[in-house]
Amino acid sequence: MKQVIYALFPVCSLLFSAANLADATQTLIQRGEYLAIAGDCSACHHNPENGKPFSGGFGIQSPMGMIYGSNITPSKTAGIGQYSLADFTRVMREGKAPGNHYLYPAMPYTAFAGMSDDDIRALYTYLMNGVAADDHPATKTDLPFPFSFRPVMALWNLMFLDQSAVKGSDAAAGSVDRGEYLVRTLAHCSTCHTPRNGMMAEQGEHFLAGGKVGRWTAPNITPDVEAGIGSWSEAEIVTYLRTGVLHGKAVAGGEMGTAIEKSFSRLQSSDLYAMARYLKQLPATGGINRQPLKPPAATPVSAIETGMRDSIEDYVSSQQLSGAQLYNGACASCHASDGRGTRDDQHAYPSLVGLSSVAADDPANLIMIIAEGINRDMPAGHAFMPAFEHQFTQQELAKVANYVSVTFGNPQHVITLQQVEETLHGESGSWIVRHAAGLAWSGVAGIVLVLLWAFFPLRRRRA
Numbered sequence: 001m002k003q004v005i006y007a008l009f010p011v012c013s014l015l016f017s018a019a020n021l022a023d024a025t026q027t028l029i030q031r032g033e034y035l036a037i038a039g040d041c042s043a044c045h046h047n048p049e050n051g052k053p054f055s056g057g058f059g060i061q062s063p064m065g066m067i068y069g070s071n072i073t074p075s076k077t078a079g080i081g082q083y084s085l086a087d088f089t090r091v092m093r094e095g096k097a098p099g100n101h102y103l104y105p106a107m108p109y110t111a112f113a114g115m116s117d118d119d120i121r122a123l124y125t126y127l128m129n130g131v132a133a134d135d136h137p138a139t140k141t142d143l144p145f146p147f148s149f150r151p152v153m154a155l156w157n158l159m160f161l162d163q164s165a166v167k168g169s170d171a172a173a174g175s176v177d178r179g180e181y182l183v184r185t186l187a188h189c190s191t192c193h194t195p196r197n198g199m200m201a202e203q204g205e206h207f208l209a210g211g212k213v214g215r216w217t218a219p220n221i222t223p224d225v226e227a228g229i230g231s232w233s234e235a236e237i238v239t240y241l242r243t244g245v246l247h248g249k250a251v252a253g254g255e256m257g258t259a260i261e262k263s264f265s266r267l268q269s270s271d272l273y274a275m276a277r278y279l280k281q282l283p284a285t286g287g288i289n290r291q292p293l294k295p296p297a298a299t300p301v302s303a304i305e306t307g308m309r310d311s312i313e314d315y316v317s318s319q320q321l322s323g324a325q326l327y328n329g330a331c332a333s334c335h336a337s338d339g340r341g342t343r344d345d346q347h348a349y350p351s352l353v354g355l356s357s358v359a360a361d362d363p364a365n366l367i368m369i370i371a372e373g374i375n376r377d378m379p380a381g382h383a384f385m386p387a388f389e390h391q392f393t394q395q396e397l398a399k400v401a402n403y404v405s406v407t408f409g410n411p412q413h414v415i416t417l418q419q420v421e422e423t424l425h426g427e428s429g430s431w432i433v434r435h436a437a438g439l440a441w442s443g444v445a446g447i448v449l450v451l452l453w454a455f456f457p458l459r460r461r462r463a
Contacts, residue, residue, distance in 0.1 A: 025125065032126025035119055038186040038271070039112070040263035043255075044069040047136070054079075054131055056138025060106050061214045061426065063200065065143040067106040075133040088124045089117075093163055095153065102153035104141070110202065111188035114166035119186075160201035173270035179278030182271055187263070192218035192255065208279075209286040215426040216254040217364040219356060220286040221279060227286035229279070237276035238269070243380060247341070248354035253369045257383075261376040323403030326396055330388065331404075339408035347381070358409040367401050367415070367423045394420050 036042070042053035044060060046069070056071035056079075073079040080088065087098050095109035096102055103109060146152060168181030183189045194202040195211045209228075210220040220228040229237065236246055241264040244252035252260050264272065321329070328337060334349040336342050341351035352358050357365040373387035388397060395417055402415040 025129065028122050028125045029130040030126075031119075032122040032124070033130055035123045035186060036126055037263055037266050038182060039123070039188070040259050041072070043258050043262045044107070045072050047134075047138070052134055054127070055134040055136060059139070062104070062106050064104070064147045067104055067141045067143070068139040069107075071134060071136070071138040072127055073131050073134045074128045075135045078135050078137040079133060080127065081133060083124075085121060085124050088127075089120050092120050092123075095157060095161070100151075102150040102157075104143075104147075104153065105156075105191075105200070108188040108191040110161060111185055111191055113161065113163045114181075114185045116165065116169035119169055156199065156201070160199070171274075173268075174273045174277070176274070176277050176281060178271065179274035179276070182275050183278050187275065189221070193221050206285060208282065212364075213255050215364065215423055216256075216368050217360075217362050218256070219360070219365070222282050222285040223280055224284035224286050228284065230284060234273060234276040234280055237279060238272045241265070241267075241272050241275070242269075243378060244376070244383060245350055247348075248351055250356045251350050251369070251374070253357075253365065253372065253374055257374060257376050261378060265379055321396070321399075323399035323401075324407075326392070326400045327403050330391075331400070334385070339404070352404055352408040355408075358404060359413075361413065363401060363405065363413075363415045363419055364423045366405060367397065367420055370397055370401055370404075371424060389424070394424065 044058055045056055046053045047055035047057045054072045056069050058069045060067045071079040074081040076082055090096050092109055093113040166181050166184045168177035171177035190202055192213045193208045193211055195206050197203050208221050211218045222228040223230040225231055240246040240250055244257055244260040335352050339352040342349045371389035374383055374385040376383050398417040398420040405413050405415050
């Protein structure tokens with residue numbers, strides 16, 4: 001009997017070890033899933049046709065052109081199924097996929113580079129074992145010359161990529177160190193909220209002082225009271241990150257709305273508070289880009305357009321309507337005629353008085369919220385505002401934006417049709433980026449001329 005028991009020891013030990021390994025792998029998968037949420041991976045890597053979160057194909061408008069999120073499922077033909085952990089680590093830290101395939105920093109490896117080895121391993125384990133493989137290939141990115149020549153990114157990385165580790169991956173829950181780790185790596189806040197130089201690299205000396213994201217403006221989120229979020233408490237920052245709405249101060253739209261829907265609203269409260277605490281202790285940066293708003297006691301009469309018309313045809317034609325009339329017809333049912341919002345049994349529609357997008361000197365976000373609206377699913381319910389970009393002409397949109405700005409924000413802050421046209425056109429990026437093709441071809445032509453200049457005298461001497 002003892003011999004039988006002794007013989008079973010190795011088998012039991014093996015089974016016990018296998019069970020422990022399975023448990024450890026499952027724990028790693030769960031941790032990796034949370035990290036994928038914190039990193040907002042599905043926002044850029046989802047398939048817009050079928051909604052699969054990691055199948056790729058979502059287009060990201062950049063100053064260089066449209067960049068498409070890749071398939072990061074474990075498909076061996078269309079995804080990353082052939083990647084080793086070392087391959088995956090190089091992607092996250094160096095922006096370089098197998099075969100020396102350089103990525104563009106639209107994939108925020110510049111932030112992910114600071115992640116801990118353990119977190120990269122957990123994320124890799126989740127993507128390889130917790131995500132279903134999808135063999136559908138994502139749309140390929142095809143930028144114009146010279147950006148299509150990807151090896152140029154090796155030089156860009158040499159100049160601007162910082163791979164220094166960021167402390168705090170295992171810091172105490174809710175601590176400033178944990179918040180720093182999340183803000184600087186997984187949440188990659190600086191990717192949008194830090195201004196960029198002429199080569200599209202982040203200006204570290206203006207960390208989180210505000211930047212441009214396509215047609216939107218990512219605001220200053222340093223503790224500057226007038227330019228940033230210095231007047232927000234930690235609890236208010238957490239409320240905004242969890243819900244996308246901070247009544248009387250901000251409503252999230254555009255990419256920030258997506259980040260809140262897909263990422264921040266699903267994070268643990270301790271991590272949200274950690275991020276808030278880190279943001280609150282940063283140096284205030286940015287100067288005075290937005291005057292502090294004093295909410296009006298009532299709608300300023302001087303800012304309201306009376307909209308008196310000469311004929312019935314003028315009333316029928318929306319082209320002849322004033323900003324006040326357009327607002328009252330399209331917006332007041334939710335935001336109220338005085339701009340202070342409304343509430344019913346199921347929904348609360350935010351006040352426009354006090355909103356950062358209404359008070360900001362840069363009108364881009366106010367224009368874009370009116371143009372694109374809001375449509376996202378949140379834990380508390382569906383947040384929706386209709387998009388008016390194709391319901392209003394640009395002239396009408398300018399009237400509404402201007403009415404909201406001067407009536408519920410700053411009476412001296414007029415929004416013009418030109419500003420609306422420029423915002424909707426969405427031209428962004430530095431002069432160097434916008435003229436890169438011409439500069440590159442000019443450089444090529446210059447090299448050819450130099451070679452010809454050197455070649456012909458050489459031929460004469462030989463002759």
